[in-house]
Amino acid sequence: MFKPVTIKDIAKALGLSPSTVSRALRDGYEISPETKRIVKEYADKIDYRSNPIALSLKGRRSYSIGVVVCEVANSFFSQAINGIESIAYNKGYRVIISQSHDLYEREVINTKHLANSSVDGLLISMAAETTDFSHLSSLHENGLPIVFFDRVIDQIQTHKVIVNNFSSAFEATELLIKRGHSRIAHLASAPHLSITTERMDGYTAALNKHSIAFNPEYVQYCPHGGRIYGEVEDAVKKLLSLPDSADAIFVSSDRLSIGCLRALKKFHLNPEDMPVAGFSNSDVVELLKPTLSYVRQPAFEMGRIATELLIGLIEAKYPVTEFETKVLDTELFLNDGPLATGSKSV
Amino acid sequence: MFKPVTIKDIAKALGLSPSTVSRALRDGYEISPETKRIVKEYADKIDYRSNPIALSLKGRRSYSIGVVVCEVANSFFSQAINGIESIAYNKGYRVIISQSHDLYEREVINTKHLANSSVDGLLISMAAETTDFSHLSSLHENGLPIVFFDRVIDQIQTHKVIVNNFSSAFEATELLIKRGHSRIAHLASAPHLSITTERMDGYTAALNKHSIAFNPEYVQYCPHGGRIYGEVEDAVKKLLSLPDSADAIFVSSDRLSIGCLRALKKFHLNPEDMPVAGFSNSDVVELLKPTLSYVRQPAFEMGRIATELLIGLIEAKYPVTEFETKVLDTELFLNDGPLATGSKSV
């Protein structure tokens, strides 16, 4: 069907050997300028493009990086992907995206599939369901470069890119406190995710600072990360039906924030009655009706940095042993404007 | 770095020839059950995985399909990508996604890059800016299977997947008319896009049916498809500042719908004063404050079907000459519930 032009074709047409053509095209120093000119002109004319597959086979490099996120249809991740692409593209890598849908099994299959597709490296944000990391550690031990972003794990030593989850959560919670609320609930994602624990800590720290007793009943987890809307609605319902019902909610993830608003709307609760502060990178937050005060993560930037780190790993001459965890700042928005900014980078 | 196990390794370890191993692994009929067992067990033990690059080089097939959309961070497209993935995945293809950001130049670079990466086929929704299609026709003439979805073009004969844009637009417009509006503006995307003209026709047809004179001043185009928010705001501003200002707006694309609401909010216009009906696949439409009556496209389904058609093309034994254009139904939602459904499939 598709009839690609090969180096051999050029060689034959020009009465040269394939190796000469190869060298001429790659500007080998041994080739005469004249020959180079001829070869290049001809290659140009017939629109020759080298076959990257053959190149990969030879060089054991595929110039592609694999990405595993829970879902593309999520503002945070699609923005991060934009960032990933912007760098990968410039550096000549293509990006293969796959979605875990927050399912452990899908994550395992995807990473295997990607590794098997000989990606040169992996960019991953853990699925909510995942608690066993052997699928990743085995790849990592085999030398596959991996960089984590957003939902990271401690068990694998490599570069990581996150935001200051603790202080972001702290500030968001404190915002609610400063507005006079004291029965602040916390709607959280799967309990073992890094973002969940860190944000939880920020939440409790804020309560502490303002001498508000921590009430475990005010904390609801969504083990599926909000993948199933029902779990969010149930969680919210529980918070509302407590004897001493919550009077504000801090939500610790993008999808949950939306789910929470949806549930509140369903229960006919006005934002005045039940203000919500949560993480969200939605591009329409300002237009949402139960309004949302929100923490915005620099998703694009996170993708960019993670990719730079990954490519650094891939192209490193010597094995890298010093890893860094980049911590970026978030921004806290209160209805329509920035109120305060997150904390420092480490 | 990465130490892949090869068929040769297995052959050597087992005292067999590479071809025997290869055949045993692929269940070749000529291999004795005993040998198969031995080979498979060993392969399993050392976690052997075939090198897809070598396979591709051999078979001239990469088992990957390229996707070009304007933007991943757009509900319609991210849902379509989910559909694409669901099929591709099952059939053993991986998906390489790239974004044109509605820019002609990016689209050209991306398609070249993908073709050059030897994808087996291309799934594309045209960029708003694109008016010259030679980058695609040349690939297509060279035998690269292409399937268009959503934003299609007439110039290339192949499978296409769209929705019934005409009747969807017709119904959305008629909805506004039935609610007593007669000065209905139309906020449209780039004028040469298929979706723009088809939806425009539906809009005018609805006006006609109800004997409302078509007023060209009520039509505003956004050549960048809303990529630049300013163009949307300007367009809306113009519509509002006409001597005989519009009293309702029909918006013909996802991003524009959001942009339009944003502009209206900025101008402090209530939905009662200026109702909007528009295409949108946002997953938070019901939560938007200037409310939106909306046409929802079966994005996931479109991705699914387009991918099935593409893989059909890729795996066709003989050149395909009969192409079909699948036309799917949309749904029209009025605040909180379906009101009417789009029209038939062709």
Add this chain to the structure above:
DNA sequence: TTGAAAGCGCTAACAT
């Protein structure tokens, strides 16, 4: 300065 030949991992036609 150029060419010949080997090899990357795999498969398939052709032996045996």
Add this chain to the structure above:
DNA sequence: ATGTTAGCGCTTTCAA
């Protein structure tokens, strides 16, 4: 039932 060999497109010694 198993082995030998050639070749996919390219690069890279090694020879000339």
